[in-house]
Amino acid sequence: MKRSGLWGIGVLAAFALLALTAPLHIGDDQLDVVRVDGPRLAPPSAAYPLGTDLAGRSILHLVIWGSRESLSIGLIATALTVLLGTAVGLLAGHYQGRIGQALMHVTDWFIALPSLPLAISLSAVLGQGAASITIAIAVTSWTATARLVRAQTLAVEARPFIERARALGAGNRQVMLRHVLPNVMPLVLVSSTLTVASAILSEATLTFLGLGDPTSVTWGSMLQTAFSGGAVTAGAWWYLMPPGLAILLVVLGFTLTGRAVEHLLNPRMVQHA
Amino acid sequence: MSRYLGKKVAAALVSFLVTLVIGFVIFSLMPADPVRTLTRGRPTSEEQLAQIRVQLGLDEPVWYRFLTFAGDTLRGELGFSWQFQQSVSSLVAERLGPTLLLMGAAAVISIALGLWLGVHSGWRHGTLFDKVASGASLTLWSVPTFWLGMILLVLFSGWFPSGGMSDPSLAATGLEHVLDVARHLVLPALTMVLVVFAQYVTVMRASVIDELGSPYLLTARAKGLTDADVRRKHAVPNALLPSVTMIFMHLGTLVTGAITVEAVYSWPGLGYLTYEALKIPDLPLLQGTFIIFSASVILMNLLADLAYRFLDPRVRVQ
Numbered sequence: 001m002k003r004s005g006l007w008g009i010g011v012l013a014a015f016a017l018l019a020l021t022a023p024l025h026i027g028d029d030q031l032d033v034v035r036v037d038g039p040r041l042a043p044p045s046a047a048y049p050l051g052t053d054l055a056g057r058s059i060l061h062l063v064i065w066g067s068r069e070s071l072s073i074g075l076i077a078t079a080l081t082v083l084l085g086t087a088v089g090l091l092a093g094h095y096q097g098r099i100g101q102a103l104m105h106v107t108d109w110f111i112a113l114p115s116l117p118l119a120i121s122l123s124a125v126l127g128q129g130a131a132s133i134t135i136a137i138a139v140t141s142w143t144a145t146a147r148l149v150r151a152q153t154l155a156v157e158a159r160p161f162i163e164r165a166r167a168l169g170a171g172n173r174q175v176m177l178r179h180v181l182p183n184v185m186p187l188v189l190v191s192s193t194l195t196v197a198s199a200i201l202s203e204a205t206l207t208f209l210g211l212g213d214p215t216s217v218t219w220g221s222m223l224q225t226a227f228s229g230g231a232v233t234a235g236a237w238w239y240l241m242p243p244g245l246a247i248l249l250v251v252l253g254f255t256l257t258g259r260a261v262e263h264l265l266n267p268r269m270v271q272h273a
Numbered sequence: 274m275s276r277y278l279g280k281k282v283a284a285a286l287v288s289f290l291v292t293l294v295i296g297f298v299i300f301s302l303m304p305a306d307p308v309r310t311l312t313r314g315r316p317t318s319e320e321q322l323a324q325i326r327v328q329l330g331l332d333e334p335v336w337y338r339f340l341t342f343a344g345d346t347l348r349g350e351l352g353f354s355w356q357f358q359q360s361v362s363s364l365v366a367e368r369l370g371p372t373l374l375l376m377g378a379a380a381v382i383s384i385a386l387g388l389w390l391g392v393h394s395g396w397r398h399g400t401l402f403d404k405v406a407s408g409a410s411l412t413l414w415s416v417p418t419f420w421l422g423m424i425l426l427v428l429f430s431g432w433f434p435s436g437g438m439s440d441p442s443l444a445a446t447g448l449e450h451v452l453d454v455a456r457h458l459v460l461p462a463l464t465m466v467l468v469v470f471a472q473y474v475t476v477m478r479a480s481v482i483d484e485l486g487s488p489y490l491l492t493a494r495a496k497g498l499t500d501a502d503v504r505r506k507h508a509v510p511n512a513l514l515p516s517v518t519m520i521f522m523h524l525g526t527l528v529t530g531a532i533t534v535e536a537v538y539s540w541p542g543l544g545y546l547t548y549e550a551l552k553i554p555d556l557p558l559l560q561g562t563f564i565i566f567s568a569s570v571i572l573m574n575l576l577a578d579l580a581y582r583f584l585d586p587r588v589r590v591q
Binding site for chain 1: 412563571
């Protein structure tokens with residue numbers, strides 16, 4: 001298990017490096033549909049190692065460039081998810097009376113809703129674009145974090161040092177933010193690596209369904225243009241494979257990393273997962 | 274039993290009410306001006322706009338609009354599609370069958386395959402078989418459904434039809450029609466199975482491993498039963514219990530799969546309807562499919578609770 005975790009981290013580091021250094025070797029003129037001069041929908045060749053798309057752009061460049069937006073939407077959506085989930089979970093765990101119960105009811109309702117139809121509806125109403133996709137992902141995936149944080153908050157608040165803090169005059173806010181939160185965060189951050197994986201998948205799915213910004217390049221939008229442009233009937237496998245494999249590798253990378261760290265923190269789970 | 278049943282049904286009804294509230298908020302309160310969207314692209318005077326608002330009841334107070342909306346939904350009136358110029362309920366009714374066929378086929382195959390793989394990789398966990406099965410399911414889980422669909426389309430383009438549910442040029446009837454539909458069903462169902470079965474493997478594998486150390490298995494072995502008998506007659510029935518709930522809970526992910534798979538294969542179901550609605554976007558139609566999808570997931574979760582109650586005598590007694 002340890003080794004697969006290292007693989008995961010390695011893959012993620014490679015993609016992060018690619019995404020960060022992309023502007024150094026890919027210019028606007030290689031991504032602009034009007035200015036490129038490559039052959040249209042050509043299979044891989046020496047000049048275009050992964051072939052070209054419908055406008056004559058290099059697929060290799062597009063995949064590397066696409067990693068920037070795909071990864072950043074995934075990460076921002078995860079940050080929002082964690083923020084929302086932690087806030088709800090912390091409040092629900094701390095105020096165990098009516099407020100806590102009400103919050104958990106809301107969480108349960110959201111769990112019961114199918115996430116993709118909800119995300120589709122939200123981003124369709126909010127309009128095309130990265131922002132609305134990000135919001136839709138956060139709104140549909142915060143529940144898992146909320147449950148985790150609530151359970152952890154209950155466990156932490158049962159410990160004696162919270163009683164001590166209260167005896168010293170700590171108010172609700174201080175107990176939650178200074179004592180409970182720091183104890184809950186490590187586990188939340190671990191589980192968030194798994195959230196990134198599903199956020200990237202959701203981003204690709206929503207963009208494929210046509211909810212993304214039509215002008216930007218992401219892995220999801222590449223697949224969407226490929227599909228609507230007839231790459232499937234043309235049998236243009238070189239157009240379809242790279243973005244999909246990139247998604248697969250990144251999602252797998254986050255999943256393996258998350259699981260490995262989870263096992264480090266909770267060795268008793270090793271046998272089960 | 275009846276009290277338990279009543280409680281669960283009441284909870285499901287509350288969930289449905291919440292779905293209605295969320296649907297109302299998203300589709301009726303969030304769009305800045307539905308009338309402008311409706312008349313988009315056509316020159317309309319302010320007077321006409323005001324008239325449409327009155328027609329649509331948008332000048333009424335919010336609580337009154339919600340009650341009207343909830344009442345209409347409960348009576349099965351889901352509004353009028355902008356794009357198809359047809360009532361949403363009739364569209365949903367037309368498309369329900371194909372989706373149920375696709376989801377049913379995919380669910381049965383993936384549950385059977387997933388449970389079988391889960392039992393065997395859990396029983397022999399740590400072996401090569403386990404590693405291959407777990408690795409394959411993890412990898413397939415990390416793949417976007419629609420992408421897998423497109424890849425399968427490219428791979429099998431000559432062998433199976435590339436879209437739709439039947440070949441209109443055949444105009445086949447009877448058995449011929451059934452075979453035609455079955456041929457069209459192969460690729461979409463396969464795509465969904467490949468993505469969905471992984472979660473059943475994980476669930477079943479974990480609950481088989483949970484049972485492995487149990488004393489009753491030792492007793493069964495001491496009686497001289499073969500390894501296969503111990504697995505089939507003792508371990509699996511016990512491990513199946515916790516899995517059943519999880520299986521029903523996960524049926525919701527089939528809905529997600531149905532939307533993207535139907536979009537790729539233009540399978541004429543509710544998912545494809547959603548995809549078509551998104552292009553406009555046709556908000557009444559989206560609202561209708563949102564409510565139908567949510568209601569079906571709530572119903573499946575309710576069935577999961579009841580099935581668990583029925584299957585596990587320990588819960589029944591409590």
